Structures are given as C-alpha cells and as structure tokens.
Amino acid sequence: xxxxxxxxxxxxxxxxxxxxxxxxxxxxxxxxxxxxxxxxxxxxxxxxxxxxxxxxxxxxxxxxxxxxxxxxxxxxxxxxxxxxxxxxxxxxxxxxxxxxxxxxxxxxxxxxxxxxxxxxxxxxxxxxxxxxxxxxxxxxxxxxxxxxxxxxxxxxxxxxxxxxxxxxxxxxxxxxxxxxxxxxxxxxxxxxxxxxxxxxxxxxxxxxxxxxxxxxxxxxxxxxxxxxxxxxxxxxxxxxxxxxxxxxxxxxxxxxxxxxxxxxxxxxxxxxxxxxxxxxxxxxxxxxxxxxxxxxxxxxxxxxxxxxxxxxxxxxxxxxxxxxxxxxxxxxxxxxxxxxxxxxxxxxxxxxxxxxx
Amino acid sequence: xxxxxxxxxxxxxxxxxxxxxxxxxxxxxxxxxxxxxxxxxxxxxxxxxxxxxxxxxxxxxxxxxxxxxxxxxxxxxxxxxxxxxxxxxxxxxxxxxxxxxxxxxxxxxxxxxxxxxxxxxxxxxxxxxxxxxxxxxxxxxxxxxxxxxxxxxxxxxxxxxxxxxxxxxxxxxxxxxxxxxxxxxxxxxxxxxxxxxxxxxxxxxxxxxxxxxxxxxxxxxxxxxxxxxxxxxxxxxxxxxxxxxxxxxxxxxxxxxxxxxxxxxxxxxxxxxxxxxxxxxxxxxxxxxxxxxxxxxxxxxxx
Numbered sequence: 001x002x003x004x005x006x007x008x009x010x011x012x013x014x015x016x017x018x019x020x021x022x023x024x025x026x027x028x029x030x031x032x033x034x035x036x037x038x039x040x041x042x043x044x045x046x047x048x049x050x051x052x053x054x055x056x057x058x059x060x061x062x063x064x065x066x067x068x069x070x071x072x073x074x075x076x077x078x079x080x081x082x083x084x085x086x087x088x089x090x091x092x093x094x095x096x097x098x099x100x101x102x103x104x105x106x107x108x109x110x111x112x113x114x115x116x117x118x119x120x121x122x123x124x125x126x127x128x129x130x131x132x133x134x135x136x137x138x139x140x141x142x143x144x145x146x147x148x149x150x151x152x153x154x155x156x157x158x159x160x161x162x163x164x165x166x167x168x169x170x171x172x173x174x175x176x177x178x179x180x181x182x183x184x185x186x187x188x189x190x191x192x193x194x195x196x197x198x199x200x201x202x203x204x205x206x207x208x209x210x211x212x213x214x215x216x217x218x219x220x221x222x223x224x225x226x227x228x229x230x231x232x233x234x235x236x237x238x239x240x241x242x243x244x245x246x247x248x249x250x251x252x253x254x255x256x257x258x259x260x261x262x263x264x265x266x267x268x269x270x271x272x273x274x275x276x277x278x279x280x281x282x283x284x285x286x287x288x289x290x291x292x293x294x295x296x297x298x299x300x301x302x303x304x305x306x307x308x309x310x311x312x313x314x315x316x317x318x319x320x321x322x323x324x325x326x327x328x329x330x331x332x333x334x335x336x337x338x339x340x341x342x343x344x345x346x347x348x349x350x351x352x353x354x355x356x357x
Numbered sequence: 358x359x360x361x362x363x364x365x366x367x368x369x370x371x372x373x374x375x376x377x378x379x380x381x382x383x384x385x386x387x388x389x390x391x392x393x394x395x396x397x398x399x400x401x402x403x404x405x406x407x408x409x410x411x412x413x414x415x416x417x418x419x420x421x422x423x424x425x426x427x428x429x430x431x432x433x434x435x436x437x438x439x440x441x442x443x444x445x446x447x448x449x450x451x452x453x454x455x456x457x458x459x460x461x462x463x464x465x466x467x468x469x470x471x472x473x474x475x476x477x478x479x480x481x482x483x484x485x486x487x488x489x490x491x492x493x494x495x496x497x498x499x500x501x502x503x504x505x506x507x508x509x510x511x512x513x514x515x516x517x518x519x520x521x522x523x524x525x526x527x528x529x530x531x532x533x534x535x536x537x538x539x540x541x542x543x544x545x546x547x548x549x550x551x552x553x554x555x556x557x558x559x560x561x562x563x564x565x566x567x568x569x570x571x572x573x574x575x576x577x578x579x580x581x582x583x584x585x586x587x588x589x590x591x592x593x594x595x596x597x598x599x600x601x602x603x604x605x606x607x608x609x610x611x612x613x614x615x616x617x618x619x620x621x622x623x624x625x626x627x628x629x630x631x632x633x634x635x636x637x638x639x640x641x642x643x644x645x646x647x648x649x650x651x652x653x654x655x656x657x658x659x660x
Contacts, residue, residue: 182477
C-alpha cells in the first residue's frame with residue numbers, strides 16, 4: 001500500500017487526472033480505499049492502464065487530450081455510460097479490472113458495445129481516493145451550489161434523433177450565430193457523459209458561459225433519477241443567469257427514445273425551463289418520426305437541423321413531411337438566421353415564418 | 358488614424374464642436390468597413406451611439422460631421438460606416454453577397470472594444486441607399502436597434518408577400534432568402550420606434566430610382582409616394598398584429614434628395630437627435646475609456 005507521502009507524490013506529479021474529475025480539489029486526496037467494489041457513481045478511482053483499447057487517449061482536467069500508455073496512473077470517475085455507437089456500461093468496479101467507458105474519464109463495466117468498437121481500455125484499480133476524514137472523494141461533493149428558481153431570459157434546447165445526429169454542431173453553431181448577433185450566450189450540455197468536447201465547442205463558438213452536468217455533480221446522467229437530472233439543469237441555468245447570459249443553448253444528449261432523455265423531455269418541470277427546441281435528425285424519416293413523437297409530448301420544434309440539412313433533397317423531404325423549416329449549420333451560424341430562430345422560439349415555434357412553406 | 362476636430366459652434370444645439378473629435382477609423386476589408394466617428398469629449402454614461410449610414414454617394418464623413426453637434430449635446434457618439442463601392446457594391450441590400458450587415462456587426466464589436474462605445478444597442482439612421490440598408494438591418498436585428506430613422510429611401514422591403522427584398526416572400530435564390538428571417542422578426546421590427554423622413558421636393562424619378570411596373574405598382578413612383586406607402590403598410594401590418602405602431606412619417610418642407618439640405622433646411626439632425634428636455638441631467642464620462650477586453654468564457658469556478 002502506498003504511503004501517504006508516495007500517494008500524494010503520485011497524485012500530484014504522475015497521475016493523469018481526467019476531465020470528469022476536474023472540479024475535485026486534488027489535495028483532498030490523501031488516502032486509498034482498497035475495497036474498490038464498493039465504488040458508487042461519482043467516486044474517484046485511482047488506477048493503472050492495463051491495456052490500451054478503444055480509448056487511446058484520455059481527456060484531461062486541463063482541457064487537452066493525453067495519449068494513454070500501459071502503466072499510466074489515472075484518476076477516473078466511476079459512472080454509467082449510454083452511447084449507442086460506443087459502449088453501454090454501468091458504475092461497477094471489478095477489483096480484477098475495470099473498463100474505461102468514455103474518453104472523459106468514466107470507468108465502470110461494459111455491458112454491450114457497438115460492433116465496430118474495439119475492446120475497452122482496461123484499468124487495473126489501485127483504490128478509491130479518500131479524504132482525511134476517510135470519506136471517498138465524489139464528484140458530487142465538488143459541484144456548484146445547487147440552485148433553483150432562475151434562468152436566462154431565453155432557453156433553447158437542442159434535441160436529436162440519435163447519437164451523432166448533429167446536435168453538438170447545431171448547438172455550437174447556434175451559440176456562434178447568437179453571439180455574433182450581440183447576445184450573451186451560455187452553452188450548456190444538459191445530459192450525457194462527461195466530456196470536454198461539447199463545452200469546448202461552445203466556448204470556441206463564442207459562449208460567455210459554458211458548463212455541463214459534471215459541474216452540477218453528475219459524471220453521467222445515464223441511470224440517474226429524473227429529479228437529479230432536473231435539479232442539475234436547474235442549477236446550471238441559475239448559474240448561467242448569474243453570469244449574465246441572455247440566452248442559454250442547452251444540448252440534450254442521445255436520441256429522444258433514450259430513457260433519461262425521454263423522461264426529461266416529458267417532464268412538465270423541464271417544459272417550464274425551456275422556451276423552445278430545435279431538433280437534429282440524420283435523415284427525413286428520423287425528422288418526421290421525431291416531430292411526431294415530440295408533438296405527442298407537446299413540443300413543436302422551431303426548426304429541424306442536423307445531418308439531414310447537408311442534403312438539400314433530404315431537407316426538402318423533411319420540410320414537406322413536417323412543415324417545419326430545416327436550418328443548416330450555416331443558417332444557425334449566421335447572426336441573422338440565429339436571431340430569427342430566437343424570434344421563432346419566443347413565438348412558440350409556429351410563428352409567422354416558422355413553417356417551411 | 359487621422360484625427361480632426363470640427364471648429365464650429367452649432368447655433369441650434371449650442372454644442373461646442375471644438376469638444377468633438379471627428380476621425381476616421383480604418384477598416385479591415387470585408388470584416389469591418391472604415392468609419393467616420395464623431396466622439397464628444399464627454400460621453401454620456403451608457404450613451405447609445407447613432408449609427409448613420411450614407412447613401413450611394415458614400416458621404417460618410419459628411420454624416421458624421423452634420424450629426425456631430427446634436428449628438429454632442431446629448432453626449433452621444435456618431436459612427437458613420439463607409440461601405441466602399443469596391444467591397445460593398447450592394448450594401449443597400451444589407452444581406453446581398455457582400456453581407457454589409459455582418460461587416461457592421463463586426464465594426465460595432467471592434468468599436469466597443471477599442472473605444473468603449475456602448476454598441477450593443479444603438480439608434481440607426483440611413484439616408485437614401487443608407488435608409489434601405491438601415492431598415493433591412495433593423496428588420497434582421499431588431500434587438501440591436503433602439504430607434505430607427507430613415508430618410509429618403511429609394512425603395513423599401515414591404516411587409517407583404519412580394520419576393521425578398523421587395524417583400525418578405527421567398528427569394529429566387531435560397532442563399533439570398535432573408536425574407537424568412539424578416540418574417541420571423543416581424544413583430545419585433547414593427548414594435549420599434551420608426552421615423553420616416555422625405556423631402557417634400559424629393560418626388561423626381563431619377564437614374565438612381567429603381568423603377569418598373571412591378572415596383573411602381575407595389576411601392577409608388579417616387580421616394581415621396583414610396584415613403585407614404587411604406588409607412589402606411591407598416592402601420593396597418595402592426596395594427597393587424599395588435600401592435601401599437603410607433604411609426605411616423607415627416608415631410609421636410611423645401612427639401613429635395615440632398616442630405617445636407619435636409620439637415621440645414623429641414624432640421625433633420627435635430628429630428629433624428631432631438632435635444633434633451635429642459636432639466637434633464639446628462640452624466641458623462643471621459644471618452645476613450647475602453648472596456649476591458651473579454652477573454653475566456655466564464656466557467657463555473659471550483660468551490
């Protein structure tokens with residue numbers, strides 16, 4: 001067992017701290033709990049890379065990628081992951097070896113994977129990090145103060161038909177267009193798996209405030225109770241408002257059929273938090289099915305966007321089928337287009353000029 | 358950056374123009390047009406600048422100089438962008454291929470950083486081709502404009518179904534179909550205070566007047582009749598949407614299609630920038646107090 005001194009040296013000089021652990025105060029980690037099987041969601045695990053697999057790089061707390069090598073010492077967060085094109089995994093640590101579920105630093109046990117995925121990068125657990133009071137360090141304990149009851153004047157949600165349907169591009173493009181039009185914009189990742197790609201994209205696009213659910217204490221929203229995800233969203237919006245954001249663009253991960261996303265979108269509390277939505281879809285059928293499903297929960301998107309918008313023919317098919325205008329990423333990046341979208345959102349989606357006709 | 362000061366005392370406003378620095382700020386190609394700036398020595402706290410857009414003779418400096426006195430009396434800067442014929446040949450359209458709207462947005466951001474101007478919201482004026490630009494810009498970005506003043510526009514975008522830019526209907530080319538954005542912003546645009554000016558003698562059809570059966574039928578034959586029709590069309594459309602119109606039309610007696618004449622004879626500068634009410638206090642701060650440059654986006658700090 002490492003001494004306290006050698007542990008401190010390892011954590012401060014050797015270990016690669018992952019993105020999901022970024023809010024944790026490193027000097028609080030002074031003990032190791034060897035019983036890693038007791039790990040719960042959000043607990044920090046110190047481990048070694050046993051075998052480099054699907055994830056060859058780790059997103060660091062510092063905001064850059066680090067190549068992974070066998071033997072690397074890493075600080076990861078135990079959690080669940082839902083990614084239809086990568087892994088589905090749960091927050092469970094096997095002392096004999098765990099799986100790196102996501103590049104942002106989520107560790108657990110892979111239950112199923114997309115066929116094209118290589119086996120996960122394997123982690124040999126060393127121990128759970130503990131503080132001087134023998135309490136396991138958990139991301140939740142370093143979250144922003146929970147808040148409720150405030151939000152930026154306008155909140156636009158970005159929903160999608162599936163993973164990789166174009167949500168992040170749409171969200172970042174809208175952030176850029178609105179910022180260029182003179183709005184103070186917050187870019188928020190509301191659900192999903194902790195990773196820096198999304199919030200970096202929002203920051204690069206000109207957001208004056210960026211955050212994700214890890215800032216609210218969740219390393220992932222998969223298998224989290226709806227109330228916890230709602231509370232995280234509340235907290236992030238209150239902090240965005242306090243930072244002066246006039247508009248928040250909130251990306252909701254995965255497709256609307258994903259369990260937590262579906263529950264969130266159905267939630268009356270969430271309906272009150274959002275002024276409107278745009279929907280990213282990969283093809284016209286997905287756009288049509290999505291519009292129909294969303295109509296069933298009382299949502300009419302202000303626009304369709306996503307991968308289908310790259311094809312004029314696909315865009316026309318979707319517009320004809322749904323009556324909802326399709327906007328390209330160039331439309332969203334254009335300050336005139338973004339301003340008009342905001343007007344449509346404020347008008348409740350089907351305002352004058354909303355429909356494709 | 359060439360600096361110069363006006364040397365007159367304006368008899369109507371009483372403002373001492375020696376206290377106004379008038380200079381040209383150089384541009385950056387398509388990203389930012391050059392601009393003539395009239396900067397009072399003392400800028401009113403939070404003063405909204407007047408953005409004044411020239412006609413096709415491109416006399417930006419003249420607009421900055423002729424608005425300087427009234428603006429200085431209010432502690433407000435004037436910014437007159439210069440959309441060159443080479444870089445912005447169709448700036449009047451605002452969203453033609455040269456995208457003069459984006460260039461103005463870029464200029465305003467730059468002036469906020471360099472000079473500390475409060476450019477997030479501003480009063481917008483345009484004369485002739487500049488009035489064309491100004492009303493289309495305000496229609497696309499109504500949240501940026503506090504007051505829209507248009508003088509002697511040759512023609513307008515109407516709130517009807519004619520193809521954009523004549524109306525808000527679909528344009529022939531999707532790339533230029535900004536009518537859909539204007540349709541979305543219709544309510545916000547119609548809620549703006551809009552003052553339309555035209556000279557009583559500005560009723561000649563000249564080589565710069567876009568004419569033809571379709572546009573004449575939609576808008577009228579000359580600038581005078583077009584201003585009347587557009588103003589009425591906006592009012593009616595506002596009322597149809599239960600918006601109380603704040604849209605006025607003012608005919609300038611004895612004035613033709615001449616900006617200087619409209620100012621000197623018609624008092625256009627004082628109409629666009631009316632003097633403060635007696636007893637109003639205008640608190641000022643020294644000009645050129647640039648705001649700190651913004652850096653990285655705010656991220657929630659760790660506890």
